[in-house]
Amino acid sequence: MKRLLIGVLLACTMLSGCQNKSEEPGIIARVNGKPIYLSQLDYKYDLIHEGGGGFVPSVEQVRAEYGQILGDLIVQELVSQELEQREIPVSDKELKEAEDEVRSDYPDDSFEQILIEEYIDINSWRSQLKYQLAMEKFYRDILRPEIKIDYKEAENYYRTHLSDFYMSAGYNFVMVKGMSEDLVLKGVELYREGLTPPAISAKLRKVSVREIWIRNGQVPAAWKTFVEDLEPGKATPVISQKKEVFCLILKEKKEAALLTPLQAYSTVEKVLLEKKMEEKFEAWLKDKMVSSKIKISKELIPEGQNIVPDVNPDAAAKAE
Numbered sequence: 001m002k003r004l005l006i007g008v009l010l011a012c013t014m015l016s017g018c019q020n021k022s023e024e025p026g027i028i029a030r031v032n033g034k035p036i037y038l039s040q041l042d043y044k045y046d047l048i049h050e051g052g053g054g055f056v057p058s059v060e061q062v063r064a065e066y067g068q069i070l071g072d073l074i075v076q077e078l079v080s081q082e083l084e085q086r087e088i089p090v091s092d093k094e095l096k097e098a099e100d101e102v103r104s105d106y107p108d109d110s111f112e113q114i115l116i117e118e119y120i121d122i123n124s125w126r127s128q129l130k131y132q133l134a135m136e137k138f139y140r141d142i143l144r145p146e147i148k149i150d151y152k153e154a155e156n157y158y159r160t161h162l163s164d165f166y167m168s169a170g171y172n173f174v175m176v177k178g179m180s181e182d183l184v185l186k187g188v189e190l191y192r193e194g195l196t197p198p199a200i201s202a203k204l205r206k207v208s209v210r211e212i213w214i215r216n217g218q219v220p221a222a223w224k225t226f227v228e229d230l231e232p233g234k235a236t237p238v239i240s241q242k243k244e245v246f247c248l249i250l251k252e253k254k255e256a257a258l259l260t261p262l263q264a265y266s267t268v269e270k271v272l273l274e275k276k277m278e279e280k281f282e283a284w285l286k287d288k289m290v291s292s293k294i295k296i297s298k299e300l301i302p303e304g305q306n307i308v309p310d311v312n313p314d315a316a317a318k319a320e
Contacts (some may be wrong), residue, residue: 026038026039028041028070028296028297029070029073029074029294029295029296029297030293030294030295031074031077031078031081031292031293031294032081032292032293032294033293034077034081036070036073036074036077039121039124040073040124040127040128041066041069041070041073043120043121043124043125043128044069044072044073044128045062045065045066045069046119048065048069050118070296073131074294075285076131076134076135077131078285078288078289078292079131079134079135079138080130080131080134082138082142082288083134083137083138083142086142088137088141089134090130090133090134090137094133095126095129095130095133098129098133099126099129102129105196105198105199105202106198106199106202107199107202107203110202110203111202114202139277139281143277143280143281143284144273144277146280147273147276147277147280149269149272149273149276153272154265154268154269154272155261157268157271157272158261158264158265158268162258164267165258165259165263165264165267166256166257166258166259167254167256167257167258167259168215168216168254168256169215169216169254169255169256170213170214170215170216170218170253170254171213171214171216171219171227171250171252171253171254172211172212172213172250172251172252172253172254173211173212173213173214173227173248173249173250173251174191174209174210174211174212174248174249174251175208175209175210175211175212175246175247175248175249176188176191176200176207176208176209176246176247176248176249177207177208177209177244177245177246178204178206178207178208178245178246179206179207179245180245181238181240181245183204183206183207183245184207184238184245184246184247185238185247186204186207187200187204187207187209187247188235188247188249190203190204191209191249197209197210211251216256222239222241223236223239223248226239226248227248227250230248230250231250232250232251232252232253233249233250233251234249234250235247235248235249235250236248236249
């Protein structure tokens with residue numbers, strides 16, 4: 001998919017840009033007349049490099065990354081336009097429900113506080129959320145109904161990928177990490193009360209909660225005395241190692257096993273479904289580019305770009 005996006009983007013950018021004296025400032029591309037703004041690229045670029053510290057990329061690197069991000073935005077815009085043409089766009093109600101679901105993971109007004117602290121513009125966030133919902137809807141309502149998976153195909157995949165369905169023995173832990181013993185214990189308490197990891201992190205800003213899987217024989221030596229007799233559902237004492245303070249909750253202990261075809265079916269179906277949907281999507285995108293009018297700013301074309309696209313530039317897009 002990444003190679004296809006590069007090919008699609010190059011098919012447009014290698015022709016000509018859209019900058020002219022009459023163009024509205026801040027517009028760096030148009031997809032069938034609809035503008036894509038520099039602010040959209042800035043937003044996604046900042047999210048990607050959040051927490052990057054003092055690293056200063058070169059001008060060439062920034063331009064290349066902006067080009068890749070623009071490729072994503074062009075595809076997302078094409079998908080959104082396809083939904084509109086089919087009269088099933090993402091509605092305001094669907095957008096609000098998705099936003100409410102995200103907000104529900106954050107107590108009180110902590111969601112707004114995080115946006116402020118991370119310098120995230122709420123309108124940019126909503127715009128990207130709407131694009132995400134459009135992609136999900138496109139896959140679910142348009143591509144998925146066209147795909148069928150035959151049981152013989154699933155059985156053949158299982159038999160030729162048996163090693164993928166061998167489950168190693170090991171431990172599934174929930175790790176609660178914080179700056180102090182008191183914070184870690186409070187995080188464990190909130191986890192047992194049923195709060196989600198994002199909600200715990202929002203409530204206790206210096207506490208993180210995540211699941212980790214460790215195979216038998218790979219448990220760190222310093223942990224062994226704490227976890228060797230631990231029962232599922234139980235937690236270790238607070239462990240201090242170097243500058244880390246954490247607690248481990250044993251969620252599940254698994255024995256080694258080979259999944260039966262029936263047990264593996266949902267996984268096999270998911271793999272085959274993803275592969276077929278990706279193929280369907282790429283075929284749709286190639287066809288869509290043929291009938292689309294896309295203009296891109298010359299400023300985003302990486303200097304010395306010599307990547308050969310996967311699609312024929314003459315047939316991939318009509319760009320100006």
